[in-house]
Amino acid sequence: MQMLPSLRALVTIALSAALAGCVTVNSTTTVFHNITKPETFSIRPTAPISESLEAKSYADLIAQKLIENGWSKSDKAATDVQFAYSIDNGHQEIDSVPVFGQTGGGTTYSSGTVYGGGGFGTYSGTSYTPPTFGIVGASTYSYSVYTRKLMVWIDEKSTKKRIYEATVVSRGSSSSFNVVARCMIDALFKDFPGKSGQTTKISADGNKCVVNETKS
Known part of the structure; x- marks a missing residue:
């Protein structure tokens, strides 16, 4: 890679x-x-x-x-x-010059608890979206x-x-x-x-x- x-x-x-x-x-x-x-x-x-x-x-x-x-x-x-x-x-x-870096995307981890009439359950997982890059600040x-x-x-x-x-x-x-x-x-x-x-x-x-x- x-x-x-x-x-x-x-x-x-x-x-x-x-x-x-x-x-x-x-x-x-x-x-x-x-x-x-x-x-x-x-x-x-x-x-x-x-x-x-x-x-x-x-x-x-x-x-x-x-x-x-x-x-x-x-x-x-x-x-x-x-x-x-x-x-x-x-x-x-x-x-000053612009600073370039990742502005979005990548791997995201999520977890939580779901409640319902029959009780509750937990979930967890990861998702991935292509990263995006752009100006994230400036350096002097x-x-x-x-x-x-x-x-x-x-x-x-x-x-x-x-x-x-x-x-x-x-x-x-x-x-x-x-x-x-x-x-x-x-x-x-x-x-x-x-x-x-x-x-x-x-x-x-x-x-x-x-x-x-x-x-x-």
């Missing part, structure tokens, strides 16, 4: 499914710019991360995205691209949520005027910026340079990165 999953197992399965959704990177990107055409550029992280090897790897990713959009990296660049990033210490949030769990931020600025070197600034903010379960960096950079360069003053919300994951987009 096939064993039915235990209540604890069902709770574990439901909880694991809920936590699996936390790998999604939900980003909000806000852009302001007056870029009219692709330019030559140099790129550098801001202090105090300017010497960080991690930051330099992000510089390469950002540079590649600019090149894909028609820009050219140059030692005599017309523009200066700077960027910074951060991640907070996180905070706890509480959520807590998890950490971290806020990650990426900021990029582009200035004209000759005039020192800013021609582009963008901020990407994402929230999720990862306490490492590196885990979500590529997806946040992909979100930043979705339809680059974008419409000035527009906020774009993008859902991303580690495989496809940009998978959904809404604008406001």
Whole structure:
């Protein structure tokens, strides 16, 4: 006979499914710019991360995205691209998942006494109906949520005027910026340079990165 999953197992399965959704990177990107055409550029992280090897790897990713959009990296660049990033210490949030269990059916035992004109008698017996299953309650769990931020600025070197600034903010379960960096950079360069003053919300994951987009 096939064993039915235990209540604890069902709770574990439901909880694991809920936590699996936390790998999604939900980003909000806000852009302001007056870029009219692709330019030559140099790129550098801001202090105090300017010497960080991690930051330099992000510089390469950002540079590649600019090149894909028609820009050219140059030692005599017309523009200066700077960027910074951060991640907070996180905070706890509480959520719940349904608990599945048996809601009816199974084996029922009954007994009693029957009285009549000729006296009385006792009876006992068991009956069986197929069990039914459904939601019998809820289980709560807590998890950490971290806020990650990426900021990029582009200035004209000759005039020192800013021609582009963008901020990407994402929230999720990862306490490492590196885990979500590529997806946040992909979100930043979705339809680059974008419409000035527009906020774009993008859902991303580690495989496809940009998978959904809404604008406001």
